[in-house]
Amino acid sequence: MKRNDLLFVIAVVAVVGFLYYLSTTGKKPPFIPADAQHMATATNEDCAGCHGKDKQYAIKGPHPPKEQCLTCHKYK
Numbered sequence: 001m002k003r004n005d006l007l008f009v010i011a012v013v014a015v016v017g018f019l020y021y022l023s024t025t026g027k028k029p030p031f032i033p034a035d036a037q038h039m040a041t042a043t044n045e046d047c048a049g050c051h052g053k054d055k056q057y058a059i060k061g062p063h064p065p066k067e068q069c070l071t072c073h074k075y076k
Contacts, residue, residue: 029072
């Protein structure tokens, strides 16, 4: 294998390793509580019933798309 090819392979492995490291660190979204009310939640619309805009437990502050709750939040 040529020296340039070896350097390219090392660079690719380093970049992939760095991206993997970044994906496993950082702030993770909280788990969905394991109480009866939340265990009955099956759809994003169920979440919006309590956590939607102008609801009692509305989400405050910056937040990714609020209509995709179950994409990030999982059951423990």
